[in-house]
Amino acid sequence: MARKKITIVGAGNVGATAAHWAAAKELGDIVLVDIVEGMPQGKSLDLMQARPIYGFNVTIVGTNGYEETAGSDVVIVTSGLARKPGMSREDLLNKNTEIVAGVTKAVAAKSPNAILINVANPLDAMCYVMKKVSGFPRERVMGMAGILDTARFRCFLAMELNVAVEEIQSMVLGGHGDDMVPILSATTVSGMPITQFIKDKARLDAMVERTRKGGGEIVGLLKTGSAFYAPSAAAVQMAEAILKDQKRVAPVSVYMEGEYGLKDIFFGVPVILGAGGVEKIIELPLNAEEQALLEKSAAAVTKTRDELPRL
Template identity: 65%
Template sequence: MVNKITVVGAGNVGATAAQRIAEKELARTVVMVDVAEGIPQGKGLDQWQSAPIEGFDSRVIGTNGYDETVDSDIVVITAGIARKPGMSRDDLLNTNAGIVKSVGEAIKKTSPNAIVIVVSNPLDVMCWVAKEATGFPKERVIGMAGVLDTARYRAFLATAMDVSVRDIQAMVLGGHGDTMVPLISYTTVSGIPITQLMDKATLDAIVDRTRNGGAEIVKHLKTGSAYYAPSSGAVQMVEAIVNDQKRILPCSAWLEGEYGEKGIFLGVPVKLGRKGIEKIIDVSLTADEKAALAKSAQAVREPMSVVKL
């Protein structure tokens, strides 16, 4: 347990993440910040009143400013507008870049030693905006994407094979979008290579569904986007950091030559511990996976070039 964790954004993702953090007692105080007057206060009070029933002592509070967030150990940024049907993650670029920039500047003033986990879309570009706005070292600005994308991939595989999700080991790298790269060469079921258990056509369909996992949910909801799984992904990262678990998780990290990429946030395997990213794990990829990752990196660079910081 740490002293304080702040979640910026009290929408579906932020509020659900705050509740999960509190229920796991990862911090003594969980602060929700949102510009909408009354929303974080009301949701925070509601969550705190669930504590006697759920049995947690993490105090949840809501606020419209950053005074209550001072000296947060971890800040999770979920603020931004959500995708609507037909809208790509890149359509969110200009609006959310401005939001994340202002959040980053506030974090720099109030919690200069915090570890920042970015959830706002388009994810990899928003990580870069947050890093520039805070000036924090690369170890302390991390994007939540690969954890979510991998969870979707594992869920679809479990459904197709009618097996437990617990027995599926997998990893999805690259940018958080249509060019993400599920690593088939590292996908196993209790150690058995997925290619021995599933034909190529079925596997290709699952890979395609994974790449469009968020859009599929947006299409169903019509007026919103996913939040249960995204909040779970963020909280898994928070838990790994708070408890110094040394988890190897796919996260968006600032690359300085790893995987042949430099000056970009991209989903890669990292070791997460109490200080944030302790190590970027450079794994061997097949020729197809290398090409796909390079394509994904280019898809992240293009919107970066039009962001005005």
Template identity: 60%
Template sequence: MRRAKITVIGAGNVGATCAHWCAAAELGDIVLLDIPQTEDMPAGKALDLMQSSPIMGFDSKIVGTTSYDDAADSDVIVVTAGIPRKPGMSRDDLLSTNARIITSVGEEIKKSSPNAVVIVVSNPLDAMVQQMWKVTGFDRAKVCGQAGVLDTARYRTFLAMELGVSVEDISALLMGGHGDTMVPIPSCTSVGGIPVTQLIDPARLEEIVERTRKGGAEIVSLLKTGSAYYAPAAACAQMVEAVVKDKKRCIPVAALCESEYGVGGYYVGVPVIMGSGGVEKVIELKLTDAETADFQKSVDAVKSLVASMDELLAG
């Protein structure tokens, strides 16, 4: 039986760290791919990672490359390609540049790995995964976005810090777009089975939610240069594991909702069952009126983001 083939497109901090997590967990053989202008950088990172295998005890084969030929027939592809927002760069600049990068990457994926499950990480996430699905023409189950796993992990971390309990005992769910409009679902958040609303008062809980919304920006402000990569990469690896091991994980991801939640053809963060087929089922929850209203605001923000992207690409 052959190992799964996992390609990570973008060999920067998130991509390389994702390759690291996947290799350490022996999820499959890994291709670390970047643009030709990076020259031998992906090969250098891949070789360095391979040389850690005797120490860490994994047998995954890791290849660094700038050619999509090496990524052919991948089972799972993680896309981290894109540029971060830089000082003086507008939101539209970031949106336009990364949408064009995703378009180029999607066209290559369509040619080289038509049966792959594609996990998009590039920002602005909700628009980028929408564009990837549009460009590849893949079934909606085969294209999804990583954000919910990361956002929920940050939320669980902050809740554990607040309560002084193990992160393992916290179960939580955040829905909606990736960013300021993400929607906490208190009815789906518990600590050892105890509803979080019985342990933290509403005002304090909202402060923790707000910190979660700004979780990425908080790390950027602390690092001064660069952005988060350990947790985003770990979140990617968990999704890869769900696919290659057919885990049937119930996790929040950016999935294409058609009739679900009345969204009508947009990618947005929702709980799903994830296995070898990708997003095998979108789980529809009964939300409260307040949760429904907040979720709709988040969906509207995603629609506006996608509309702006389409306008920029058309221009």
């Protein structure tokens, strides 16, 4: 049986680390694409040389073009600029729209049946660009944000309670940013409500706030650069769920067609991920506070979508 094929666009920290996780899990052969000459080739060769040590048997190829990406099953897009000092939000949006639109056009032409996973920011808006440019059905275009945000929340809760991270279940919904919505009613410790363990609302609120600022906290510590281990791991978990048809339930940014009362935006909601991509959107019952926070988040995502340049 032919091995699966994964293209990762962008060989920076997120893309190269995604290639590392995917190779270690032997999810399929990997093509690492970047515009910088020599960089994807060098990182791919380095990863190939780790194979005898780590014991994985997949092929990793680096390239500056898209020929090698043909026939990919999954494409993870990490390319895009980080906001530089003095750069307006509008400049960043325009530049990243141009980059993501170009990448999407190139990969869609070579792999018309691929499932696209976007990691480029602003996340939900760039997913919208991908869907418009590719013309793919919504099942096959999605964004990685909720898994990362949920992982951060679960991490902080596990640290606070001194329990194994596997025992913490949660869902963080909404747009990827300060308006994300951790669903406390769906947060448990091995099936028991989180409020059994953390009774002080202020403590819980502090962890919610830390989750919202999770990316910023890392940027502040690193000084130059941003998070890449957890974001790349989250994108690869999505790819794995698709390639292995795991039917995983996870929060994913997906195109809304009336679910949760939202339309024509990409938004983080719980879905079932399998071989068909987004196989089902799950509508969680929300309490009044969660509903209000979700609507606030949706308004922020809609505003960014409205600021996108015409495609």
